[in-house]
Amino acid sequence: MNDLIIRNITQRKFRTGLTVFGIALGIFAVMVMGGMSEYFNRHSENTLNLVDKIQVVPETGYLGGSIDESTVRKVNRVPGVSDAYGLLWMPYDVEGIGLIGDYVVGIPIDKQETTLKDTKLKSGRLLLPSDTYRAVLGSNVEREFKIKVGDELTIKSKRFRGTSSITHERNFTVVGILEYTSSDYDNVIAIPLETAQKFYELENTVSYIWVVPEPSADGEDLAKRIELSVEKITALSPQKLREQVEKTLVIINLITLSSAILAAIIGGLSVMNTMLMSVSERTKDFGLMKAMGAEIWDILYLTMGESALMGVLGGIFGIIGGGIFIYYMNEYLSSMGMVLFAITPRLIIISLLFATLLGTLSGSIPAYRAMKMNPMEAMKYG
Structure with missing residues (x-):
């Protein structure tokens, strides 16, 4: 049965190529957008782990002004502060x-x-x-x-x-x-x-002022007390800072999800169209197989196997293309002091599984159509 799946795909090279390209294009988008999301997630997590202190900023925010050094001395006098600078x-x-x-x-x-x-x-x-x-x-x-x-x-x-x-x-x-x-x-x-x-x-x-709390001090409580004790500042505990960063990451991840949905639409329609044409062309063959004793699950396996294989191939090519793009883009951006993408094992696995699932599900409607064929009517087709 597996040999038959491979033969059916290779017999229609041009159509299969276009279908695989459609899936690869969608997975390429998932890799690029996902790579950006992975980078920002990792970058933010590493930064938060390093910046584990209470941050005191102007009341207008990070970009809103500056703080007089006399404020550092005031913050240092707040009970629970081990050090502030x-x-x-x-x-x-x-x-x-x-x-x-x-x-x-x-x-x-x-x-x-x-x-x-x-x-x-x-x-x-x-x-x-x-x-x-x-x-x-x-x-x-x-x-x-x-x-x-x-x-x-x-x-x-x-x-x-x-x-x-x-x-x-x-x-x-x-x-x-x-x-x-x-x-x-x-x-x-x-x-x-x-x-x-x-x-x-x-x-x-x-x-900014960075505050090191005493070991026994609660970060959230100390940040509130600093704001009450010192005028014209905002104190952000590590927990509060993490919450703000995570809100930003939600937006980035939603953009990634949007690219995945776009990939599903492009690749799914491509696979479905190809498999519907393939089922239509092989109506008589399917009828003959059922007449010779093939089970409906054999027809289902054959049809969905073809669509799943095209999904895997599209996923592999999309991952390779996305990986190459990310590598050279990072090389270019690093010359300007920036990096915006990260390839992780999780991203590769998700992209491949997504492509396989996309191909399989997109082939489900054509597979159902082939499975429900009446053998005698199918053999009269064409």
Whole structure:
């Protein structure tokens, strides 16, 4: 029976090819959109695992302003706070909107290990108290600028004078490069906080405050107490931050689901059309098989087997095509300091199972039609 399935498919090479291409196109879309979803899921999870502290931001939000350093001292006085310190985050591209890309991060020298948590150095060292114009780079920054320890990286700042602006630049010597983490840390250019404040003319100013709770403190409760004790700020516990990220991921995953539905429509109609034509052309053959003693399940297996095999073939080609596209797209994007796709075993397995199920279900209607044929009437066909 399996030999018959393969023979029936190979006899109609052009039609089979078009059907397989239709399924492959849909699975290609699933791989690309799913790869983006997998990357954002993994990236967000890794970032949340590294950023396990309460984040204090301006009351206007992440992009809404800055915080005076005196606020750090106020936060430190809140009962339950073990430590609090400020970070200055600035977009590396002074002409960009600051939502994506690399970030220059002013970090207190003595808080590097607390901030980086489990992130290891690929080469070089962390910043020292004696460092001024020195920098530690994330792995994406290293790839983007093709830079190594000992090289210099030019950082720019835009300074406003009345209605005009002046762009100032300075070379920073790279002293360390972090390992790849698939998190926001990959796009970080870490420099001493005091150097960053002077360079950007933002003395006594930070972007956010990171709070380390005492071991016995409840993160949610402490975040609420910080908001009540300190004015003009919003405190986000790790749990609250995770909830916000997960809401964003729901949207991304819905987009992926939409691509899967589109794949089902394209591939399903393609398989159904091919199998309906195949059943129609072989009506007499099916009648002869039933007259010779073939069970209805034999006809069902033969018909659905063909559609399932085309689904598998389409899935394989779609996975290969999507994988090649993702590889070269990531290579291209990495030259700009970005990665947007990830291929995981889960994505490959889901794509192949989806393609197989799609082919099988799409062949169910033609299979039912073939199964219900009357042998005598079918043999008179054609």
